[in-house]
Amino acid sequence: MTTIYYTASSLDGFIADPENSLSWLLSRDIADDGPMSYASFRPRIGAAALGATTYQWILDNDPGGWDFTMPAWVFTHRDFAPQDGITVTTDDVREVHAAMTEAAGGKDLWLMGGGDLVGQFADAGLLDEVWVQYAPVTLGGGAPLLPRRLELRLEEQGQNREFLCARYAVSPAG
Numbered sequence: 001m002t003t004i005y006y007t008a009s010s011l012d013g014f015i016a017d018p019e020n021s022l023s024w025l026l027s028r029d030i031a032d033d034g035p036m037s038y039a040s041f042r043p044r045i046g047a048a049a050l051g052a053t054t055y056q057w058i059l060d061n062d063p064g065g066w067d068f069t070m071p072a073w074v075f076t077h078r079d080f081a082p083q084d085g086i087t088v089t090t091d092d093v094r095e096v097h098a099a100m101t102e103a104a105g106g107k108d109l110w111l112m113g114g115g116d117l118v119g120q121f122a123d124a125g126l127l128d129e130v131w132v133q134y135a136p137v138t139l140g141g142g143a144p145l146l147p148r149r150l151e152l153r154l155e156e157q158g159q160n161r162e163f164l165c166a167r168y169a170v171s172p173a174g
């Protein structure tokens with residue numbers, strides 16, 4: 001079981017622009033059968049975790065609302081409407097990670113973001129891999145990819161149409 005931060009980023013390390021928009025990302029070309037595509041990643045995943053801003057973005061921007069089928073934990077102090085498959089939590093990441101592991105039944109865990117939440121898992125030694133699709137754009141500001149100092153080891157890289165895709169292992173020493 002691997003705990004993976006799978007996300008897309010600008011070249012200068014932002015996962016959303018200062019207006020919390022993903023327009024710089026969603027307009028771009030990526031192949032389902034190319035390296036590190038979402039289509040190849042998704043079947044590995046048994047449970048997910050995300051922060052409140054990411055969850056709100058999905059509710060506001062995805063026409064189907066929350067339509068992921070895996071169980072997911074949303075870290076927040078806000079009141080969200082009840083949603084099948086969603087557990088709202090303020091628990092410590094260690095407790096949530098244990099619950100995710102149990103729910104995932106041997107499959108991998110997806111940390112969806114944002115960056116600081118993933119950093120909280122990394123602080124607890126619970127982040128194994130970082131997969132990033134780098135879009136060919138700089139944003140100059142926004143939500144940071146992973147605002148921690150971590151040592152990573154490049155394990156795999158490739159081009160998927162417009163994207164530079166990289167898979168990193170978090171170094172045990174990092």
Ligand SMILES: NC(=O)c1ccc[n+]([C@@H]2O[C@H](COP(=O)([O-])OP(=O)(O)OC[C@H]3O[C@@H](n4cnc5c(N)ncnc54)[C@H](OP(=O)(O)O)[C@@H]3O)[C@@H](O)[C@H]2O)c1
Nearest residue numbers: 008015016020051052053054057075076077078113114143
């Ligand atoms: N490029 C991509 O592929 C990609 C992927 C994911 C996300 N995104 C975007 O990136 C942006 C990320 O936003 P963000 O950096 O603000 O991150 P976020 O993690 O989505 O949301 C941050 C919020 O999560 C809650 N939170 C975090 N840790 C918590 C904890 N330990 N306990 C309780 N609540 C906790 C807090 O909300 P409260 O206000 O409830 O306290 C905090 O303000 C969003 O716009 C999202 O749409 C992009």
